Amino acid sequence: MTNATQTEAPQFYLEEEHHPEGSTMLGFWIYLMSDCLIFAVLFATHGVLGRNYAAGPSPADLFDLSLVAINTAMLLLSSITYGFAMLQMERNAKMETIFWLGVTAVFGLAFLSLELYEFYHLIQEGAGPTRSAFLSSFFTLVGTHGLHVTFGIIWIVTMMVQVRMHGLIPENRRRLMCLSMFWHFLDVIWIGVFSFVYLIGVIG
Amino acid sequence: MSSQPHSLAHEDAHEAHHGHSHGHEAGHGSLRSYMVGFALSVVLTAIPFALVMSGALDSKMATAVVVMGLGAIQIVVHMIFFLHMNQRSEGGWTMMALIFTLIIVGIALAGSLWVMHHLNVNMMPMTHEMMKNMP
Numbered sequence: 410m411t412n413a414t415q416t417e418a419p420q421f422y423l424e425e426e427h428h429p430e431g432s433t434m435l436g437f438w439i440y441l442m443s444d445c446l447i448f449a450v451l452f453a454t455h456g457v458l459g460r461n462y463a464a465g466p467s468p469a470d471l472f473d474l475s476l477v478a479i480n481t482a483m484l485l486l487s488s489i490t491y492g493f494a495m496l497q498m499e500r501n502a503k504m505e506t507i508f509w510l511g512v513t514a515v516f517g518l519a520f521l522s523l524e525l526y527e528f529y530h531l532i533q534e535g536a537g538p539t540r541s542a543f544l545s546s547f548f549t550l551v552g553t554h555g556l557h558v559t560f561g562i563i564w565i566v567t568m569m570v571q572v573r574m575h576g577l578i579p580e581n582r583r584r585l586m587c588l589s590m591f592w593h594f595l596d597v598i599w600i601g602v603f604s605f606v607y608l609i610g611v612i613g
Numbered sequence: 614m615s616s617q618p619h620s621l622a623h624e625d626a627h628e629a630h631h632g633h634s635h636g637h638e639a640g641h642g643s644l645r646s647y648m649v650g651f652a653l654s655v656v657l658t659a660i661p662f663a664l665v666m667s668g669a670l671d672s673k674m675a676t677a678v679v680v681m682g683l684g685a686i687q688i689v690v691h692m693i694f695f696l697h698m699n700q701r702s703e704g705g706w707t708m709m710a711l712i713f714t715l716i717i718v719g720i721a722l723a724g725s726l727w728v729m730h731h732l733n734v735n736m737m738p739m740t741h742e743m744m745k746n747m748p
């Protein structure tokens with residue numbers, strides 16, 4: 410259907426990018442799905458190794474659930490503020506978009522800081538990744554998620570500069586939509602982490 | 614799906630009416646849908662944390678089932694309200710990719726847990742003497 414309309418109006422390609430926007434979004438979605446497989450394997454590893462404490466500390470000894478709750482709130486808030494940025498982008502409001510991207514980055518940084526604090530605290534207590542199979546898989550899974558958030562924040566800052574320099578041009582809109590999917594996807598993964606790793610872990 | 618002619622006039626008109634969703638783009642959310650998604654997420658996050666932190670349910674099994682169930686519901690909520698998943702975006706291919714991924718994820722998760730559980734169960738039982746010789 411779309412092929413037919415595009416051949417009727419070939420000048421569309423001269424005004425737009427080299428490829429229709431739809432394929433970029435689908436391609437990025439498939440990248441996210443492959444990322445999802447990485448996390449699935451890490452979740453499976455944690456599911457298998459998560460009870461092997463090697464006579465070391467268990468999740469109930471280690472995890473501070475109120476800290477995890479604050480962490481979860483940070484990521485959830487960053488998700489909704491990114492939504493606000495997307496709404497401002499649709500309104501073509503450049504400065505408001507940059508503002509909400511900035512708020513999102515701040516919440517993301519808060520999340521990352523709390524996570525690094527938690528990791529530092531665990532390692533100080535002698536519960537580092539080398540302590541037991543449970544802690545190895547825990548650090549790998551949560552660390553991989555944290556690494557994704559780090560790159561997400563770098564991407565957000567990049568987009569703030571891009572939008573500031575070039576405005577809300579189609580290229581930047583496309584990038585912001587990809588970043589939107591990436592950021593919300595990280596929040597979805599975090600739901601799995603706090604449910605399966607932290608809450609189920611503490612229940613025992 | 615609205616089939617609009619892709620003309621230059623269409624690009625100019627783009628800003629004039631955001632209200633309708635374009636066929637070729639993933640649907641954007643409205644403020645209302647974001648807020649509904651956020652409210653649902655807050656509730657679906659608060660309940661499992663409250664249950665575990667207060668220990669309201671006596672049975673560990675029941676708590677675990679509720680936590681995982683609410684987590685699964687929250688993932689669906691995020692997919693719909695934040696990632697704007699629907700059956701029509703990209704002619705259904707995003708949904709296809711998602712379903713395919715979910716099948717693989719299901720096989721990987723269930724398979725790993727099942728195989729490793731059975732491996733554990735079928736391990737030779739360890740005697741006290743063997744335990745002492747452990748490294």
